[in-house]
Amino acid sequence: MRALAGVNLAVREGEFFGLLGPNGAGKTTLINVIAGLARPDAGRASVMGADVAREYRRARRLLGVVPQELVFDPFFTVRETLRLQAGYYGLRRNDAWIDEVMHHLDLTAKADANMRSLSGGMKRRVLVAQALVHKPPVIVLDEPTAGVDVELRRGLWQFVRRLNRDGHSIVLTTHYLEEAEAHCQRIAMLKDGRIVALDTTRNLLGSFSGLELRVHLDRDSLPAGLPGRVLEADGGQFRLWLANHLELEAALARLREARATIREMEVHPPDLEEVFLRLTGRAS
Amino acid sequence: MTRFATLWHKELLRFFKVSVQTVAAPVLTALLYLVIFGHALEGRLQVYEGVRYTSFLVPGLVMMSVLQNAFANSSSSLIQSKITGNIVFVLLAPISYVEFFAGYVLAAAVRGVVVGAGVLLVTVWFVELRLQAPVWVLAFALLGAALLGTLGLIAGILSDKIDQLAAFQNFVIMPLTFLSGVFYSIRSLPPFWQRLSHANPFFYMVDGFRYGFFGVSDFPPAASLAIVAAFLLVVSFVNLALLNSGYKLRS
Numbered sequence: 001m002r003a004l005a006g007v008n009l010a011v012r013e014g015e016f017f018g019l020l021g022p023n024g025a026g027k028t029t030l031i032n033v034i035a036g037l038a039r040p041d042a043g044r045a046s047v048m049g050a051d052v053a054r055e056y057r058r059a060r061r062l063l064g065v066v067p068q069e070l071v072f073d074p075f076f077t078v079r080e081t082l083r084l085q086a087g088y089y090g091l092r093r094n095d096a097w098i099d100e101v102m103h104h105l106d107l108t109a110k111a112d113a114n115m116r117s118l119s120g121g122m123k124r125r126v127l128v129a130q131a132l133v134h135k136p137p138v139i140v141l142d143e144p145t146a147g148v149d150v151e152l153r154r155g156l157w158q159f160v161r162r163l164n165r166d167g168h169s170i171v172l173t174t175h176y177l178e179e180a181e182a183h184c185q186r187i188a189m190l191k192d193g194r195i196v197a198l199d200t201t202r203n204l205l206g207s208f209s210g211l212e213l214r215v216h217l218d219r220d221s222l223p224a225g226l227p228g229r230v231l232e233a234d235g236g237q238f239r240l241w242l243a244n245h246l247e248l249e250a251a252l253a254r255l256r257e258a259r260a261t262i263r264e265m266e267v268h269p270p271d272l273e274e275v276f277l278r279l280t281g282r283a284s
Numbered sequence: 285m286t287r288f289a290t291l292w293h294k295e296l297l298r299f300f301k302v303s304v305q306t307v308a309a310p311v312l313t314a315l316l317y318l319v320i321f322g323h324a325l326e327g328r329l330q331v332y333e334g335v336r337y338t339s340f341l342v343p344g345l346v347m348m349s350v351l352q353n354a355f356a357n358s359s360s361s362l363i364q365s366k367i368t369g370n371i372v373f374v375l376l377a378p379i380s381y382v383e384f385f386a387g388y389v390l391a392a393a394v395r396g397v398v399v400g401a402g403v404l405l406v407t408v409w410f411v412e413l414r415l416q417a418p419v420w421v422l423a424f425a426l427l428g429a430a431l432l433g434t435l436g437l438i439a440g441i442l443s444d445k446i447d448q449l450a451a452f453q454n455f456v457i458m459p460l461t462f463l464s465g466v467f468y469s470i471r472s473l474p475p476f477w478q479r480l481s482h483a484n485p486f487f488y489m490v491d492g493f494r495y496g497f498f499g500v501s502d503f504p505p506a507a508s509l510a511i512v513a514a515f516l517l518v519v520s521f522v523n524l525a526l527l528n529s530g531y532k533l534r535s
Contacts, residue, residue, distance in 0.1 A: 037375055038535045057378035065376050071369035075298050087290025088377035130373065 003029040004040070004193040011171055011186075013048070013137075016164050018184030018201070019173040020272075022280060026193040027173040028068060031142050035065045047138055061089060064136035066127050068143045068173075072115040078102070078126055079111045082133055089134035101129045104159055121152040128156065132163075139163060140171045145179065157183065177272040181205075187272075191280045201272070208270045208278065213240045213248060215255070216264040223258030226251050236263070287379050291387030299357055299395050306395060310353055311402040314345045318407055321467060331469045332500045338411045340494075342404070343421075344466035347493040349403045350425055351486065354396030354432035355439070355457055358388045362440030363449050366533075375534065381527035385437070385520070392433025397425055414497060420505055421496030424512065428489040431516045432457075434523050441526050441533065460486045470502050485515045 004026045011017045019027050032038035034045050036052050036059070045052045050059035073081060079098070086094040102108050105125040110118060115126065124144070131139060141160065145153045161183065164170050174180055180187055180201070187204055189197040197204060213228070217236045227250045228242040242248050248267065255262065299306040322338040331340045365371035374384065415421065435457070443449040464486035470478050481487050482503075492508035495501035501508070527533070 032535070035376055036534065037372065039530060057380075060376065060378040063376075067369075067372050067376075069369050069372075071372060073365070073370045073373070074368075075301055080297075084290055084294050085373060085377070087286055087293070088374060088379055090286045090378070092286050 004033070007043075007190075007193070007195055009188055009195065009198065011138075011169060013169055014164070014167055016161075016170045016183055016185050017172065018180035018187040019171060019190065020175065020177065020180055020187055020276060021173075021190035022175065025190040027190055028142055029193075030190070031065065031140055031171075031173065034140065035063060036060060061134060062136055062138055064131035064134065064139045066131045066139070066141045066144050068146065070120060070123050070127070072118075072123050072126065074114070074116045077112050077114055078107055078118070078129075081115060081126060082129055085130045086133040091134055094133065097135065098129075098133060101132050104162075105129050106155065121148055124148055124152070125156075128159075137167070138169045138171070140173075142173050143175070144172070145174070145176060177276055181272045189276060189279055196279045197275070204275050205270055205272065208275045210241060210243050210270060211245075211248065212268040212270075212274075213242055213251060214238070214264075214266040214268065215240070215262055217255075218261040218263060223254060223260060226254050287377065288383040288387050291374065291379060291383065292391050295357070295361060295387060295391030296394060298361055299391075306353070306357070307399055307402055310349050310399045311406055314349050314403040315406055317345055318342065318410065322411075329468070331472070332498055335498055335500075336412065339413055340469075340498075341467065342407045342411050342413055343494040343497045344490055345407070346400045346403045347424070347428060347490045348461050348464075348466045350396040350400035350429050351432045351461055351489065352396075352457065353399040354392045354429040355436040355453070357395040357436065358392035358433045359436035359440040359443075359449055359453070361391075362388065362437060363443055363446060366440070366444075367446070371533065381524060385434075385524055385527055388437050389430055389433040389520075389523075392436055393426065393429035396429030396432060400425055400429075416499040417496045419496070420509075421493060423509060424489055424493040424496065427509070427512045427516055428493070431485075431489070431512065431519060434516065434519045438519070438523050438526065441523075441531065444532070460484055463487075464490045465502070466490055485512065488512050 007026070007030060019030065021027050029038060033040050034047065034052060036056055039053070047059040047062045050062060052059045076084065079102075082098045082102070083094070086092075086098065099108070102111055105128060107122070107125055107129060110122060115123065118126065128141075128144070139160075144156060148156070157179075160170060172180065172184060184201050186200050187197070188195050199207075212231065215238050217238065220235060222230065222233065222238055226240065227247040228240045231239040231241050240251065242251060318338065318341060321341060326337050329337045331337065362371070365374070439449055439452040443452065463481065464484055465481065470481040470487065473481065488503060488508035488511045491501045491503050492505045492512065495505040495508075
């Protein structure tokens with residue numbers, strides 16, 4: 001089975017980059033190739049110029065990966081886990097930085113707690129700390145907020161944004177589109193192992209101009225002659241896709257003309273979800 | 285050096301933290317063997333002239349403990365890390381396959397030697413034991429522990445589940461150790477079984493180790509040592525090749 005095909009992608013230094021796609025699109029495979037966890041049959045990958053196979057030592061030192069699965073070693077405490085991880089990168093006497101990372105991730109109080117005793121959210125923070133022990137300039141976060149509560153999610157994003165401001169390049173995979181929209185400067189969308197879109201977040205949203213009108217009417221069918229395209233009709237609830245505000249104006253005028261009573265109404269600007277669904281061919 | 289030393293240290297911590305299970309339990313098991321077999325066979329079996337059966341038995345039990353625990357350490361550590369997924373922390377780091385190999389195998393060897401020393405320390409109070417050639421004792425213990433640590437690592441790499449590892453342990457390691465002359469001298473066997481015992485690499489480890497205590501063995505100790513060393517080389521080469529290919533570790 002081919003998990004990736006013809007992916008050609010360069011993340012710029014200092015960038016906050018999003019890698020989006022449905023489950024099975026190849027996001028994690030792509031990350032595994034970059035991290036050296038998977039070996040590609042063909043093609044190559046490099047981290048800041050270091051080839052991940054030929055110069056694996058340099059490539060791996062430049063890279064910090066937060067894996068998707070909530071993995072931990074039950075034999076150790078938080079501090080032991082971080083010291084060992086630093087040692088794997090050839091670093092000794094790294095405690096000042098370890099303390100700082102723990103402080104920023106609110107782990108200081110749990111420093112001497114066994115990994116087994118931590119909650120899922122705390123374990124996730126330790127994973128982030130482990131990815132940072134060697135101060136990598138490139139940080140990859142593979143679905144970092146899957147199954148994480150709202151408060152931790154907010155804290156995590158604050159910390160990651162700070163790292164980005166300090167000059168770290170961030171690569172994020174997620175299927176929470178609002179997260180990518182909120183944080184990423186550029187986005188690549190993957191489907192079936194191929195890139196289907198690669199652009200700045202702003203351009204991707206801009207290329208799908210238009211808006212969605214959601215109305216709840218006093219009747220089960222829409223009056224004839226409405227502009228736009230009906231996305232969904234369910235009883236008195238309707239979702240219409242309109243090209244611009246002029247069409248919105250016209251649609252409302254047509255509803256008034258037909259003497260339809262609007263019980264509720266909402267207007268939505270396009271979001272990444274819309275872009276995503278259209279690009280991956282699942283738009284309704 | 286720090287990378288290897290850290291991995292080694294991690295592997296040592298892993299078994300020291302649960303030393304009741306990993307050291308005390310196997311020492312007790314060996315002591316039970318000594319009590320039961322010693323009681324049942326003392327006076328009925330004369331293996332070497334002037335050596336009581338229980339005295340003969342102790343070096344065998346020590347070596348058996350060294351071998352089984354070295355195997356258990358690397359194999360169970362790796363399979364646990366694979367199943368829980370935390371092997372990723374080592375795989376993400378700039379650790380070479382040689383460092384990986386050395387870290388796991390040397391920690392396994394330490395566990396084997398520590399348990400073996402524990403068995404010796406506990407049993408030496410009950411039996412009369414001479415130490416004629418300590419260098420041989422040390423050489424066979426270290427090589428044997430390294431060899432089984434390497435085999436354990438291979439078994440850990442190849443297995444996907446605990447059951448597969450248990451099969452390897454029950455159908456390969458256990459029979460080979462029990463049939464290696466831990467409880468008897470192969471000279472007491474019919475010719476066919478004697479010849480077959482010579483095909484068992486574990487026999488040379490136990491026999492050479494015992495030579496260090498009594499100065500008597502079924503096979504010349506230097507030749508045994510050469511065979512064990514050659515076997516260790518071959519198995520290490522296979523292990524390094526597996527690790528270099530990333531087989532079942534890097535997809």
